Amino acid sequence: MRPITRPVAALSAVAALLALAGCAEKADAGDDAIRVTATDTACETSRTEIAAGHLELAVENKGSKVTEVYVLYPDDRIVTERENIGAGTKANITAEIQPGAYEIACKPGMKGDGIRQKLTVTGGKAAKRDPRLDEAVAAYRTYVREQAEETLPKAEAFTEAVKAGDLAAARKAYAPSRIGWERTEPVAESFGDIDPKVDVREDGLEEGQDPEKDWTGWHRLERSLWKDGKITDRDKQLADRLLADLTDWQRRVGTAQITPTSMANGAKELLDEVATGKVTGEEERYSHTDLVDFKANVEGAEKAYTLLRATAEKNDAALVKRLDAAFADLDKKVDAYRDGPGSHDFRAYDTVREADRKKLSDAVNALAEPLSKLAAAVVGK
């Protein structure tokens, strides 16, 4: 899981049609950039139509309030965003964008639904993309879909055990039910609303949320199974809800926006998950099954990397060499805690000594640092 990001409330587009900003001064950004002039009451954009490919917004906040700028899909999912753009400051926002209808939203004061402008992205450069990358994206989409499909029966085995009140069976089925999710977590998180329902930890609840009423998902059940050591009627209801939320994920995950850049950054984010949640033992604080998640995160990152590897190698052979070695080393170190080849049973993390956790952490850093350069190698700069 990751900290909950504020959901963007649904809103019909505000047709605040304002005069287009004139090109009064040369922006720092490239010539193709869309100039966004944000004030306390307006969000002016220099263009409403661009060709697919590289999107760049050159934002200038001329208002008195701190603002945020979003690029949104029609259903308000976020393509890209920049928060905390101070009054009188400039910021550049970039993304790879596909043809379609979008909105640019400025949020003076960083609240509300924002002042919206339409943005149409036409065919154009998308056609010139590297076919190998298109194949990589397609293969990754298949992988993501398969992971969700394979997860459902495992999740059902888990929720059925909870509903049957079978503590031992539920404990056994818990970690395997999470593997597909952990492998593809950044994609699931791009939907925004599913992760807080299924994978939030108690410390991730917002102020005013009651852990007894508002906390749902795997980790709530984890606490019951290991810390409380009993299954309540509410847990049984939560089991049903978890399965329903995961079914929703499985239905929607195939429609996620996936680009070569988002794949590469997703791989890095999976390692971030390992570095901040798993290697510290925070993710699975009651069940201590952190190494199962750890391995799944690394497998998911490795899948994305493998699909992008040929393109990255063409642009940065040294980076690929480093990544190959770092993945191999980290796999070896994690697999040392595995019950057997191919097994998903790992040593309980509370029995892994501090010095050995440090070795895992060092190997994670050794991989995550070069992995943070994969996106640039994939776009070929």
Place this chain on the structure above:
Amino acid sequence: MADPSHEEAAPAPSRRSLLGWGGAGLALGAAAVGGATALHRGGGGGAPAPDAVPFHGPRQAGIATAVPDRLHFAAFDVTTTDRAELAALLREWSAAAAALTQGRPVGGGATGGLPEAPPDDTGEALGLRPARLTLTLGLGPSLFAKDRFGLHTRRPAALAELPKFPGDNLDPARGGGDLCVQACSDDPQVAVHAVRNLARIGFGRVAVRWSQLGFGKTSSTTPDSQTPRNLFGFKDGTANIAGTDDKALDRHVWVPAADGPDWMAGGSYLVARRIRMHIETWDRTSLREQEDVIGRTKGEGAPVAKAGEHDAPLLTAMLPTAHVRLAHPDSNGGARMLRRGYSFTDGTDGLGRLDAGLFFLAYQRDVRDAFIPVQRALSRNDALNEYIQHTGSAVFAIPPGVRDERDWWARGLFT
């Protein structure tokens, strides 16, 4: 040496030098200073800033150079098993250190890079001056272990493992290390930025083993300036070796070619000890006892029976267990070290006591003739032992300086 870093305080930039960097027509005053700063952290060229300590030279900076007020010291484990990768890292570190010490960002900088990639430099030193940053590299005994990098035949005899001293309570997680980097600066953010960026360059080849922040120097190499005080409230390092005393440096600090091995000529050896001070019990100790334990007065810092701080101490007038008496060269066959320690406070412990003390750093020509015999005497008899405990320990060989852009740290060891 006409090295500006030998002066205690950085001289204020002259109007002429400001004009020199900023170009003709720049307004003087604050605007001109801003222009100069931007030039340096912005990665541009130009003359060195007046508070930049030269990185290249026959000896490493950070030893005899003036002691700035802040420290970030980091020890690293080498995680690669490939000797060529280790050498490549030292090359990359040397290039980064040459930039950092001159107030420039590492690599392609902190801004203006590819939007898809994280910036090379982490950016928290943007707009900050060099602040007399020095980066000093050391090599620990474990680097020379057999079957590691083929360096065991080149280990200097003077790089001796320290014996266990009575009273030591050493935490292995706060000691040892294959490599170390000492970052000293007047600006703590500049020192931390340097260590952070070197660690980042090193991921996959080295991992940080431990690190220590120091917030105030306890010794100086500039005897004309005010002697700093340690956390016991006493002046420390009154008789330290001055950075300008070439004779004493050559005799006690720098490794002469005759000592061998060749690759160490012009280098030194560093002992680092994390010394926890029992602050609360010390503070309840009477003034007389405090002064007896140290062997100097608290206010002036005068040796027992003397009037002034710099008066020659009369050792026999002190208690046989007085710290200054036991540590004095005359009690140790003339042994001297160049001390560069820092006070540290790592917050409080679980019992509400300050987790504070002295991070002792001492440079010497041969550990066997200096730190080991002196500490042997101190650990047995020093009255101060009641108020201190050594909790971390490390020893490093400090190779000679990086001569120019083509040279790199410890190159002589690898070629």
